[in-house]
Amino acid sequence: MWRRTLVALLLVGTAGAAQAIDYRSVSVPAAILYDAPSQAGKKLYLIKAQTPVEVVVRLDGWFKVRDAEGTLAWIENKNLADRRTLVVTAPRAEIRQADKPEAAILVELDKWVAVEFIEPASAGWAKVRHRDGATGYIRSTQVWGL
Numbered sequence: 001m002w003r004r005t006l007v008a009l010l011l012v013g014t015a016g017a018a019q020a021i022d023y024r025s026v027s028v029p030a031a032i033l034y035d036a037p038s039q040a041g042k043k044l045y046l047i048k049a050q051t052p053v054e055v056v057v058r059l060d061g062w063f064k065v066r067d068a069e070g071t072l073a074w075i076e077n078k079n080l081a082d083r084r085t086l087v088v089t090a091p092r093a094e095i096r097q098a099d100k101p102e103a104a105i106l107v108e109l110d111k112w113v114a115v116e117f118i119e120p121a122s123a124g125w126a127k128v129r130h131r132d133g134a135t136g137y138i139r140s141t142q143v144w145g146l
Contacts, residue, residue: 022055023145024063025114027081033073037062044073050114052085052145068144084117086128086143093142095134099125107134117145 029049034041037059047053047067056072057064063077068087088109096103099121107130109115115128121137126146129135140146 023052023084024055024065024080025049025083025085026051026053026075026079027083028079031075031079033065033075035073037064037074039076041074047075050085052087052114053080054145055080084145085114086117086126086138086145088113088115088142089144090142093138095128095130095136095138097136099127099137101139103137106130106136107132109138115143120146 026047026049030046033044033047035044036042051067053063053065053067053075055063056066058077061077062074063080064072064074065080066072068089088111091111093109093113094105095107095109095115096105098104109130113130115130115138118127118129118135121127124140125137126140126143127135128138128143
């Protein structure tokens with residue numbers, strides 16, 4: 001009996017722990033990523049504006065983030081914006097006029113180009129805006145940050 005109660009309590013506790021993935025974008029021209037949540041930590045590398053990151057931990061003015069390559073590091077939260085971007089991870093990607101593979105191509109993008117995320121589209125697609133103003137749809141398998 002006590003085992004069933006314990007299992008039920010564990011299941012209830014873990015159900016509330018699930019959260020949506022939180023993506024942010026770098027909002028300054030270049031931000032430093034550290035190995036610890038402090039400016040006294042080791043500087044790991046610079047990350048450029050509009051690069052999307054996934055927030056995995058929040059701690060007193062700092063976020064531990066994951067980038068598109070899976071690297072984990074700390075960044076000051078003042079360097080991130082709520083505005084979402086996606087980054088191309090495929091060797092080439094296309095922004096299309098509609099969320100269909102046969103739709104006209106508006107822009108072809110190289111790997112690591114960032115685009116503004118507008119909204120989810122049909123399954124497997126996202127509506128995006130390129131910095132030149134072109135707005136259309138990109139395959140979710142060609143980008144990171146969704």
